Amino acid sequence: MRPRLYFDTSVFGGVYDEDFEEISTLLFGKVKLGQIICVYSDLSETELQNAPKRVRDFFADLPKEHMQLIEVTEEAYELAQKYLDEKVVGPASADDCKHIATATLNKVDFLVSWNFKHIVNVFRIRGYNSINLRCGYSQLDIRSPKEIVYNEDEK
Numbered sequence: 001m002r003p004r005l006y007f008d009t010s011v012f013g014g015v016y017d018e019d020f021e022e023i024s025t026l027l028f029g030k031v032k033l034g035q036i037i038c039v040y041s042d043l044s045e046t047e048l049q050n051a052p053k054r055v056r057d058f059f060a061d062l063p064k065e066h067m068q069l070i071e072v073t074e075e076a077y078e079l080a081q082k083y084l085d086e087k088v089v090g091p092a093s094a095d096d097c098k099h100i101a102t103a104t105l106n107k108v109d110f111l112v113s114w115n116f117k118h119i120v121n122v123f124r125i126r127g128y129n130s131i132n133l134r135c136g137y138s139q140l141d142i143r144s145p146k147e148i149v150y151n152e153d154e155k
Contacts, residue, residue, distance in 0.1 A: 006039040006103035009047040010114040026149045038067045041102050076101040088127035093118045104140045111142045
């Protein structure tokens with residue numbers, strides 16, 4: 001079974017970021033080959049409306065047969081609010097919390113992000129998962145694209 005990876009919006013923009021371009025291109029190569037399923041949300045679609053045209057065009061050209069659109073539900077809004085109430089991150093990171101909650105509720109294999117300050121951060125991850133467990137949800141495995149692309153088990 002192909003792994004389902006939730007991509008937050010930073011991953012799509014990474015293709016055109018000098019620091020992240022190489023790894024992001026390799027990651028999307030895995031999507032194009034059907035090795036992984038790119039899960040994204042309606043929140044990502046909304047955020048991408050404000051992205052540069054080349055990022056929007058890149059997203060539009062991705063093979064939809066290897067992608068899955070999911071919705072940020074009322075339950076996700078409530079879980080995201082718990083992350084904020086517990087001060088895992090501040091109010092400015094409300095959308096990051098919605099991504100994490102949505103990925104948690106949809107039981108993806110990994111959430112992938114280039115956001116090292118608010119998402120791919122061991123202390124934040126510990127906070128998100130502590131709340132997930134207390135609320136009866138499973139832990140969410142959060143990784144950078146680099147950790148996905150360089151999988152030593154692949155030949």
